[in-house]
Amino acid sequence: MTGAVPWLDRADRSSPWPQVSAVVAGLGVSGYAAADALMQLGARVTVVDERDGDAERERGTILSMLDVDVRLGAGSTAALPAGTDLVVTSPGWRPDAPLLRAAADAGVPVWGEVELAWRLRDPATPWLVLTGTNGKTTTVRMLAAMLRAAGLRTAAAGNVGDPIVGTVLDPAGHDVVAVELSSYQLHWTRTMAAHSAAVLNIAPDHLDWHGSVQAYEADKARIFTGVQHACVYNAADPATERMVRDADVTEGARAVGFTLGVPDVGMVGVVEDVLVDRAFVAERQTSAAELASVSDVYPQAPHNVANALAAAALARSAGVAQSAVRDGLRAFEPDPHRIAAVATIAGVDYVDDSKATNPHAAAASLLAYEPVVWVAGGLAKGAEFDELVGQVRDRLRGVVLIGADQARIAESLARHAPDVPVIAMSGIDNQPVDETMANVVDAAAGMAEAGDTVLLAPACASMDMFTDYSARGEAFAAAVRRRRRDA
Known part of the structure; x- marks a missing residue:
């Protein structure tokens, strides 16, 4: 039998949390942070996770010492514990997971860690939030760099950096959170x-989790709900503008587009290699404010x-000065495996964009170089590749394919780029990944000519061969460095 706490729908940090019996679904980084926060507030906390690995046991041991009921291993998530008032789920849990279905059927609210953090935040600290299919981490780190350049206490949190619930409970506090x-x-x-929100771009992704493109877009569009100041959209992506038009925002919130072209009034964009603002300046009808040079990016x-x-x-929506935008961009350093130059060998550039884990990201990367020897493949996650190949075929010198779903890319290449040479690295299941990647780099080098770019932009996830995209990128970079050393 589940419990019932009538004030949960309006809960905040000052609520009587000791009255609450909460279940945290999942003991990853965000689940641990949620359980710790609820415990500190005085709630009775149970954590469940089917996984029972070293990381889960270590976190579980710490929580158990703090009187959290930790249940790990097979069957631990099969049923909703009796008396549950609230479930806080880790983000990767699918809505059809038995425990979450049971909560919904019993009328028990299910929150994510972000929802919990929003309720526990200091209302005086603005949130600047962003999402998109690609570019999220790079953009949020750029944003944090701009905020720091403005002298603001800030943190990049959520799907990057620290869990957001830990950030909002930091005793030192923040002026603004990215x-x-x-x-x-x-x-x-x-x-x-x-305070303000942005959607960078939308392309089909994670359809195995969301079930459809429509459901995926609907979840992304939630970010604009209730926005108080600015809804930032991509002028080149109609889906993001449609999300803004359909959003139920706070009265007075504005739509602000960004474009690689000359911006209209109410937008930011580029004029003669200068990033300019025609949205947050009083004279926007007749002029634009210079923010930075393209060379600062x-x-x-x-x-x-x-x-x-x-x-x-x-x-800018948070009042950051023009100079802080420029200084933040100059101070920003991208995370590894995002269009990262590895080496130049015999006039051929080798670039690691292992983070390009879907066709949309791979297209953006491929369109930045010409000619290209493309290294692609992995787990497709339900993605299709015909549109991608059609976009980039004229740039391709050749293609080297790896991974479980390489045949799907090969079929698209055969349909839309039949003249592009393709080398399929098949029959490598029992081969060490470093040896495989050395063969991949050798094959790509054999296709490339001076002035070309060998680009790892897989358009697929990595877990068929590697622990994650970072491991894939490191293997590629290591193989390139060995080739340079041996040249």
Whole structure:
């Protein structure tokens, strides 16, 4: 029998949490943070996770010492514990998981960690939030760099950096928080009403989790609900503008577009290699404010300039000065495996964009270089590749394919780029990954000519061969460095 706490729908940090019996679903990083926060508030906390690995046991041991009921291993999530008033789910849990279905059937509210954090936040601290299929982490880190350059105490949190619930409970506090949100996190968000929000781009992704493109887009669109100041959209992506038009925002909130072209009034964009603002200046009808030069953005690939513009729009919505946008971009250093130059060998550039884990991200990367020897493949996650190949076929010198779903890319290449040479690295299941990647780099080098780029932009997830995209990128970079050493 489940419990019932009538004030939960309006709960905040000052609520009588000792009255609550909460279940935290999942003991990953965000689940641990949620359990710790609820415990500190005085709630009775149970944590459940089917996984029983070293990381879960270590976190579970710590929580158990704090009187949290930790249940790990097979069967631990099969049923909703009796007396549960609230479930806080980790973002990767699917809505059809038995425990979450049981909660819904019993009328027990299910929140994500972001929803919990929103309720526990200091209302005086604005949230600048962003999402998108690609570019989220780069953009939120750019945004945080701009905020720091403005002298503001800030943190990049959410789907990057620290869990957002830990950030909002930090005793030192923040002037403003930069928050990256995934579609999984947004699915479980209900009451968040950010100061400003941005959607960078939309392309089919994670359809195995959401079930359809429509459901995926609907979850992304939640980010604009209740926005108080600015809804930032991509002028080149009609889906993001449609989300703004359909959003139920706070009265007075504005739509602000970003574009790689000359901006209209109410937008940010580019004029003669200068990033400019025609949205947050009083004289926007007749002029624009200079924010930075394109040369201040690193790397300068077009999609990364778009990321910088989106970050600038969010920063400007919070009152950040023009100079802080420029200084933040100059101070920003991209995370590894995002269009990262590895080496130049015999006039051929080798670039690691292992983070390009879907066709949309791979297209943005491929369109930044010409000619290209493309290294692609992995787990497709339900994605299709015909549109991608059609976009980039004229740039391709050749293609080297790896991974479980490489045949799907090969079929698209055969249909839409039949003249492009393709090398399929098949029959490598029992081969060490470093040896495989050395063969991949050798094959790509054999296709490339001086002036070309060998680009790892897999358009697929990595877990068929590697622990994650970072491991894949490291293997590629290591193989390139060995080739340079042996040249």
